[in-house]
Amino acid sequence: MESQEEILEGNRERERVPTYCVTGATGYIGSWLVKTLLDRGYKVHATIRDPAKSLYLLSLWPSSNRLRLFRADLQEEGSFDEAVKGCDGVFHVAASMKFSVLANEDIETYVQTNIIDVTIKGTLNLLKACLKSKSVKRVVFTSSISTITAKDNSGNWRPVVDESCQTHVDHVWKTKAIGWVYVLSKLLSEEAAFKFANENGIDLVSVITTTVGGPFLTFDVPSSIRVLLSPITGDPEFFGILSAVNTRMGSISLVHIEDICSAHMFLMEHAKAEGRYICCAQNCKMPKLVELLAEEYSSSHIRSVENENDLVPPEISSKKLRNLGFNYKYGVEDIIHQTITSCLDYGFLSQNVE
Template identity: 70%
Template sequence: MSKRNSAREGLMEQLELGTKRDRTLTFCVTGATGYVGSWLVKSLLQRGYMVHATVRDPEKASRLLSIWRGENRLKVFKADLQEDGSFDEAVKGCNGVFHVATSMEFGVLGKSNIESYVQLNILDPAIKGTLNLLKACSRAKSVKRVVYTSSISTITAKDNTEKWRTMVDESCQVHVDHVWSMKASGWVYVLSKLLSEEAAFRFANENDIDLVSIIPTTVAGPFLTPNIPASVRVLLSPITGDPEFYPILFAVNSRLGSISLVHIEDICNAHIFLMEQAAAKGRYICSANSCVMSELANHLALEYPLNKQRICEEHHGSVPSEISSKKLRDLGFEYKYGLGEIIQQTVDCCVQHGFLDPSGRNGDFP
């Protein structure tokens, strides 16, 4: 039996024992002040686990402490992905690590030698940060599994001839050369996730680390952060007309043929599910529902008025490719929220935070 298989079975045994002993396991979450990271910390604490939450700025975590309600089961660590050894203390004694932290750079405007700038200032640091964390995990002999948060931006529904695939699964990765040449909206983020994940799996294989990757689609629903998450801004861009995030929504639609969504609670449950399942291996798409742009507009309009003429419908009137979550479902995962609930809760939370005008819900388009 390989070390990795032995570790996988050992983790499962520990999880089963932890269930009987009030969840005595400890997990580290990187990027704990972000959208997914903050909710994941909350979810783990609610299950009774011990949590090590890493942040670059501890002051940003102060507002979340009352929401997390971790009491003596939560420790917050200051850590920077660009500093060698910065995560050593945070992962020390942890049974598993959730690597959620990521740069949210979507594009670079006004830079000369743009490709060199992106490589040196965004891509190289992103890869270095991922490897710094995995090196810390390798040094911490207690870590049995790392769950890496990837992105649906690494997936395409088009084949090499630009025709729609009938089924899109974890193997349908975007080609790096294609991203560099096309530079569609959000291309810098796409490259960052593609290259970081590739480097993570290479390092994990070379150093006998049990690494599992989860591929979220557009994450939405309520949020704990004081700022509006980028994925929520992308989803609501047909309402807001945001000039930065609106083109990203269409770039996603052009690459996948639809907008695929997952609720924040479901994506965090999926993270924990993949940490707990001994049989988990490789990459897993996490997608609850997909809809074409016209259907998305209809759902948004039910919750908040919008100018549907802003949305240019694609030639196809139905979802051309199924964004398959079969691999995750076959492992036993079940989704809790559907399309309508995701959009309703997203709009509700944004109204509560003042991002959307509450008077606009029954009024004219702002």
């Protein structure tokens, strides 16, 4: 039987409010994750590179004595030691959003040295800090659907796409399709993270995020929303990224910002969570997506997309996550409606639509 002291200690442990560290707290997912954690009563250590950027968010995050801000730079070893000290878990959300680079004589060396190596170093610096802390029980790594492909080695569509359908690094280097720099940085940093975690006994789980939409707290319109709304805005870079995703996946997979943050928290706390998890509420073909955008935001300038074939798009499966017990709150129509409403309020889209 447990002694009275052991029972009291167990009760104190159950009553203790967990503390979580969020890297990249000024980004789209990071800022909303900080808000969600505070709303749910947790203590939060939010890391930022530029304190000035956090002033705007401080007015939007719930006012709380449970929030602490830390200036930290992924490129400085030891920079995260204080931020993760005493934390129960770490959400590694911070990431470079560089999709491409200007052509030069040795573009591969430039990308490897200035983007990939830098991203990997930053990830490992954070994991080393977690190792030093002795308190961090799990790290949740924010990955991306860019690391996944719906085509097999022969170039044929898979009927169902799951976490095992990873894009081959060699193929990305060879083809250099739109967004290839971002794809490589995500692929190789996640690979390095799991290797380090396995070698050092760190419990690491990754969330493979799809295109995120809905409201946002950031000062600027997030890149994922710019990609999602590119058929409306006509932005060539972001529409190119959306088209490249559709070409690789056969459809566009979507998730609401609240659901992606809930999934991060769910995987942080679920005892049986392990490995990689695709987080996709629904996926739809490009013509259907454009149709839904046009229904919500009527404009003669919206980009038309032809339905090239009658292919039933591969299912971007979130079965592994659902099987753990996770449920999505928002579908595609909700995501599009709330994204457009937020962008109208922000002034990114014009109120004077046709």
